[in-house]
Structures are given as structure tokens and as C-alpha cells.
Amino acid sequence: MTFSKRIAGVLAILGAIVLSGCVGSGNAISISLGEAINLSQSNSFSKVAIDTGSGTMSMTVEAQTPIPITDSNGTAATASNGSVLTANIDSLNMADLKSLGFVFPVNTSTNAAASNLTSLLIYLGIPALFILMFIFFARRQAAGGDVAGFGRSGAKLLSPDRPKVTFADVAGVEEAKQDLQEVVEFLKDRAKFQAIGATIPKGVLLVGPPGTGKTLLARALAGEAGVPFFSISGSEFVELFVGVGAARVRSLFSEAKKMAPCIIFIDELDAVGRQRAGNIPGSHEEREQTLNQILVEMDGFDPNIGVIVLAATNRVDVLDQALLRPGRFDRRVTLDRPDTNGRIAILKIHSKGKALAKDVDLELIVKQTHGFSGADLAELMNEAAILAVRRNKKIIGMEELADSIDRVLAGPERKSLAIRPRDKELTAYHEAGHALVARNLPNIDPVLKISIVARGSMGGYTRFLEEDRYFITESQFRSTLATFMAGHAAEQMIFNEVSTGPHGDIKQATDIARKMITEYSMSDKLGFRTYGQTTVQGYLGIGPPETKDYSEDTARQIDDEVRVILENAHDTARKILSENRPRLDHLAGILLTKETLEGPELEKAFTEPITEKPAANPADSTGPTGQSQS
Template sequence: MFVGVGASRVRDLFNKAKANAPCLVFIDEIDAVGRQRGTGIGGGNDEREQTLNQLLTEMDGFSGDSGVIVIAATNRPEILDSALLRSGRFDRQVSVGLPDVRGREEILKVHSKNKKLDRDVDISVIAMRTPGFSGADLANLMNEAAILAGRRGKDRVTLKEIDDSIDRIVAGMEGTKMTDGKSKILVAYHEIGHAVCATLTPGHDPVQKVTLIPRGQARGLTWFIPGEDPTLISRKQLFARIVGGLGGRAAEEIIFGESEITTGAAGDLQQITQIARQMVITYGMSEIGPWALVDQAVQSSDVVMRMLARNQMSEKLAEDIDNSVRQIIDSAYEIAKNHIRNNRECIDKLVEVLMEKETLSGDEFRAILSEFTDIPSDNVNRKPIRELIEA
């Protein structure tokens, strides 16, 4: 009944645009109709492909003085049909990435104009704390903080509301506090293990806070704040993240015994395995050598792209990759276990304080840790982002 409706609407759209020239035509989420042709079932004659063919025909028929400019947006440019991207159609591409620290600061100023902020709230500090946030995330952050302030009966948004909003956006809703003593102690050692191993490994981001308050699926959380925008990451930093990620499991094994390790490290193991695999196959940071070992299409998150891509990897190379990934993780795990063994007294003290307060700030954590051992200088004396910008 509706066959050809999409193509008909495209014709009507461009006829209307030509009648109103000069005119701008904006197509949002163009990947909905502009996906690569020939990937569907039915011999390429489905409704979506007819709509795309009509769009290609209309754009190809423009004369130089038609006065119609077509602009489109998508967050999946890799799956667009090649005919759409050729010269004469969408021949100019503008990539809009996630904002850097300066961009986040300016975006936060826009979204905080209509909100009353406490005088202690520093927009630049919030920008430092939110790497990887998009403009929509930052708008959501300020709205969540305003809602929390209203619920708590405050007439201004304070740092407490902003901190809680960041935690909620990143990790999920706050859960019910733990009452079971055994589980709480185990989670406390797990989180302190993360914090200690990360802080004592050169190259890791500083600890921002350690908490036993559950959020989402996590029973406890250790937060880190990057010293600078993570656009370029060194091998030392990636390896330090693996050591820090394994700190929780290492603490469980060393302190409670191998038979008492829990399922709490499942998310950590997924993250560190992904980092180690990327170090080997994408960044060339292993003994195999500095070359890309897997085609980008094979690693793509798009199912169709992965189906179309041919994986030409040999069995020997796949085995070498697995061995390299395991070697990176095994060496990191040994370092993590050594950190736990060598700092047992300090860890016990930190867990005691954490059990009492339920949340430790980064400064409180480092103050206690520095009483027992030296902290690597590059994990403490990093230049703040504000100094780097002014320099």
C-alpha cells in the first residue's frame, strides 16, 4: 500500500525547495535512508533503497545556479553509501567531535545561565571533571543538579548536587546502602585495592574519591579525575589503567584467599581485556610489532560492516595476539598483587576509615597513603588543566 511513498516525499521535498530558492534542505539522521546499498534481503529493491535512489537522483540533477544547498547530519558516517559522499553531492564533511575542556567550560556557562549557582561552584573545575561528556550530557548534568537542589530544599545549586549528578549520569542511580558486614568489608577492600594499585603505578590518573555507596550495578566505586584531556594516551598510561583495574581482584585474592574471590570484578576484567587487546591489535604496543593487525571494519560496532568485512588473519597471528594480550594482563596482575602485599598495613587503615565514612575524597585517601609509602610524583604533581591552558 505504501510502496514508493518515501521516494515520492523526496521528490516533493526538492520540488518545494526549488520553488523557494535560495533554500537550505537539512536532513537529520541521514543514515536511516543513506545506508550502504546491497546489504538487505530482497535483491536491493526494498523501500529504503528506493528512497535513497530518489535522493541521489534529485541531488545529481542540480544545476550550478539552483540556489538549493543540502546539509545532512549523522553520527555513523562509516555506513553511508559511497554514492552519497561523491563530489557534487555531500562533498564536504565537517566532523564535530566531543568538546575539549575549554569547550565544556563554555557549554556549561550556557546551560548554567538560568540557574542559581553557589559561589563555591567553579565551572572550570566541573569541566575538568567531565571528560568525554557531549553538549547534551552537560545540559543534562546541570538540569539534574538543579532538580536535586530543589528536592533537597536548597535555593542554589551547590558542588554536592553537581558531584551527585555526575555520579548519577556516569554510574546510574544511587542504590540502597549495604548492611551485610561481610559483603561491605569485601567491597571496601576491593575498592581500596583499585585506588592503591592505581595511585602507586606511575602514569595513572589521580583518585578523585572512593565510595561504598552502590550505583547502578556496582556495589562500590573508585573515581579518577584525568590530569588532562585524554586525546593522546601513552603506553605507560594504558598499562597503569590495567594495573589499577586489576587492583580489586588482586586485593580479594591476597587478603581473603583465592577461594574467596567474587564476581565483583567482572566489569573490571572486561575493561582491562579490551584495553590490552587494543594495545596489541590497534596501537601496536606489543612484541608483535607496530602494525595494525585487524581491519577497522572487522572491529566496527556495526553488524553489517562486520559481516561484509573479510578477516584475513591467520591462525598463527590470532594465537600470537592472544598470547600478547595475556602477557600484558599477567604482568599487570603480578604488579597489582605486589602492591597489595607490600602495603597491607596501609590498606587495612584505609578500609577502616572507608567503612566508617563510606566515602573518601582523593585528598583524604592520599594523605593516609602517604603516611605509609611514597606516591609516584607524576601521580601527584601533575600540572592542572588550568595551568596548561594559561601556558
């Protein structure tokens, strides 16, 4: 019998119980207390029942012929032998009714206790019964049953006839594809590996930042292998009731063994595979039982021959070490953000089916997308297509691609935002300061674009043509810090005050300066060591972001060193801006007119002779500033 049928049967029984309590009172005639007293004095009742709990009295008529009565509404009626009449007695008892002249027959009862018990059963018994039923079914399921499908895994089995994703649809992760290609070959030809004594890893863990293609790579593996592919999220194992997650794990592996060779893919493994807390109060017993069952299934007494577990996570640091040991997840495949070649390959894949203009240069676009993940690049191409449609174009041009990069990085344009002239002027000098300092410093990437058009939460931005770097030198850090501090220095020099605009620049600069001291040992004063270590504590990975392993005196020295580095960067920026004040005014003036500078126009603004006189000092104007900048 299914769970739904059982519930329907129980509800039918409960309905019958409730209705049975109403039988006998549904056809009763309500009369006034005075009418009841008159009828009792003529010995018209064979039975009287008083319910003091509800304040009513029920009377059964005994008469040879129908008795004329008047109901509580004043309507004339008749009562025959066996008819039931009711009257409202409020809080009166038998003694009170006798004093009013009511004559009780021999068969008289007071059922207040029974009535209260019935009401209690109706109002409390039914909810309690539902709770007991739910606990019963949960216990049955936890013991290995499958009531209502609680213990079923819920994994999706990919249909063989659905459109397939293959390794050809994945780019920028060539080494990861090579690692997974061996899994495909094993599933297709196990004998070749067994002949030489090789065994394929039981588990493959895909590790990488969000958007780097872990799930896409898993789908590609399913398409290449051509074997049954079970897909489930780690959060789907976790349930409120203890034992449910473990039962789902058993169900999943049981189904997989029947269809071996096959692949089980668990997305977001950290949702269920976090470190166990041991005896720490507040540990999640259900999550731990589920994890224990996964550990047993992956490397227990009963080997899963032909079942390969593929999992993905971006929080490998919080996973239980028992999951990561050889024999469970034997192979770790790391996916990182793609380099230049990888981004070109990814853009070519996502540009398929899109009408691109002949002048579109994907290599130039790639140089502007440093740090983009595969998901970011997919969004970039889609945003460019949407912009082309919005502009009533039939092809996607470089303009749409460039705008979509800004949209992904900073958000949509906010041209309708009402900005005061003074705030707009402040933004122009702020961004011109960034660009001019970067132009005059070594080790800084070329300035690609300057804009004072608000995007997202930024009032303006300066974008650079960044290169892929794997190492950063101290001189590069110091040049970067001076560029960050240039917006603040420009505002201070031109307006004799600063706004809230540079807060984002100062925060980034402070983070870099602190890392230079505490992580990269770029301080002669503090020597060659690191200060503080990042830790993840507790079952849920909740804990202090950093553990101090140094004294308070050292902490003061670190603060002093960070302040010195930032002050030097600010001084460098201010010196460059002072020496190039006419160029700063020139850049700001052009930005106020055109709002955006890039390409040849930007290069011309940096190099063309300045013939006009510098603009009047904007500090002469008055009024507070508050527009947030980059």
C-alpha cells in the same frame, strides 16, 4: 475530492449493499415447521423459497382474509395476503418436507447456491474491496499522485517567529561553527561569492558521536540564516509501499525550490542513505528508490539553486559513497566530544538561568567530566538543579554538581539496597585496591573519589581526575591495566578468593591489552603490523565486527601475548598491595565507616600515619560473595 470523503462514500455504498440483503426478512414472522405444514395443506402459500445453506424456508401468504397463526414463541398472530413467514427446516430437503406432508405451490424454488454466493460476497467481498481500494490509492500515489498525503514530504517548516537558537547558544565546536558561518553568509549575500567565482557546497554533512550537538547546530544555522528551514528525519522517508519515499523526496525538494534560498535539514541520514545492496538478496527496494531520488535531487539535470541540504549522522561509515562524493555532500563537518575549553564554554551556557552558589568552580567540574558530550553536560546541570530542589536548597552548590557527575556516570545512588556486611567489606577492599595501586604508579591520573555506595549496577567505584589526552603511551597503558587488576588482586589477597565483582574491570583490561597487540603494535614478539580489520558489510551494515587476516598460529600468539600482559599487570598490582598492606587496611576501614572519600579526607587517608594495628584478616569470615563491584 479528499481521501476521507471517498472512503465515506465507499462505506455508504457498502452499507447499502449489506442492508439490501436484509430487506424483506426484517418483518418476517417465524413459525414452527408443524404450523407451516398445516398452512400449506390449506393452500395458504403462493410462493415458497428453500435456503438449504442456512436451513430456513421462506413462505409468502396468499389469503383473501387474515389467517390466524401461532408464531414460534407460541404467541397468537395473524398473517395477511403477502405476509412472509419463515420456518427452520435444519437439514431437510424438499423430498423430506413432502414426506412430512408439506404441500408445495407451483412457485417453489431452492436457492442454496444463490444464498451461499451472497454470504461469500458479504464476508469475503467487503474485505477484498478494501484491499483493492488500498492498492489502487497506493499505485496512484506511486505514479506521482498524492492520495491521502502519502506523497507529501511531511517536513516541518520552522516558523520565523519562533524562539531562535543561534551560534551563541552552541559551544565547544568552534571550527564547525566557522564552516557553517560561510553557509550563512552565502544565503545572505550570494553575490559576494559569485563575484569571485566561488560556489557554496550543495550539501553539508554533520558527523559526530551522539550528543555532540549536530541537531542543535542545525537549529542554530536556521536561526542565523533567517531563511526558510525544512526539517525532517531520514526515517520519515521510508514507507512500506514502494515509491512513497521517492515521492516524499520529490515533494520536499519541490517545496524548497519555491522558497529558495532555503535549507533542508535531514536528521539521522543513515536511516535512508545506507549503502545500496545491488543484487544481494533481501535488499530493501523502497529504501534504495528513496536514496536514488535523493541523489538525483541533489545533483541531477535540474540544479537546486539556493537550496542547501544539511544532514546529520553518527554512522558515516554505512553511508552510500554516492552521497559523499563532491557535488552532493561537498563539505563534511566533524563534531567531536569537547575538550577542556569546550566543556567550560558549554557549562557556562547551560548554567544560564540557574542559581549557582558563589563557591561553584566550573573549571574544577570540567576536570571531572573528561569524555562528556554536550548532551551529558546539559544533563549534568539539570540533574544538579533537581538535586538542589530535592534537598530544599535555593541555590546549586558544588555538592550537587559533584553528585550529578556520579549520577550521569554511574546512575542514581542505591542507599536503600540491603548489602551484607561481608559484601560491603569486600567492596571496600576492592575499591581501596584500585585507589592504592593508582596512587603508587606513574602515568596515572590522580584519584579523585572512592565510594562504596551502590550506584546503578555498580557496588562501588573509584573515580579519577582525568586529563584530555590525544596520545597514550605503552607505559600509560600498563599502569592503567595494573589499576584495573588491582580490585581482583585485593580480593584475592585479603579473602583468599575472588567474587564476580571484578568482571567489568577484567573485561576492560582484556580489551585494552588486545588493542595494544592487534592495533597499536605494542608487542616485540608480533612485530609492527595490525591484526584484523573492522568491516561493515551488507546493505544494513550487518556483518562480522572483525575480519581475520592472520593465521591460527598467529591467533594463538596474540592470545598468549594478551595473557602475559594481563598477568604482568596483576602481578604489579599484587606487589604494590602487598608492600602497602597496612595502608590498604587503613583505607578499607575508613571506607567502611564513611562510605565515600574525596578531597582533603581522601588525601589524609593516603598520607596520615597509621598508628593502629592492621585489622583482622577478613578471610577468617565465611560465606559466599556476590556483590557486583565497579
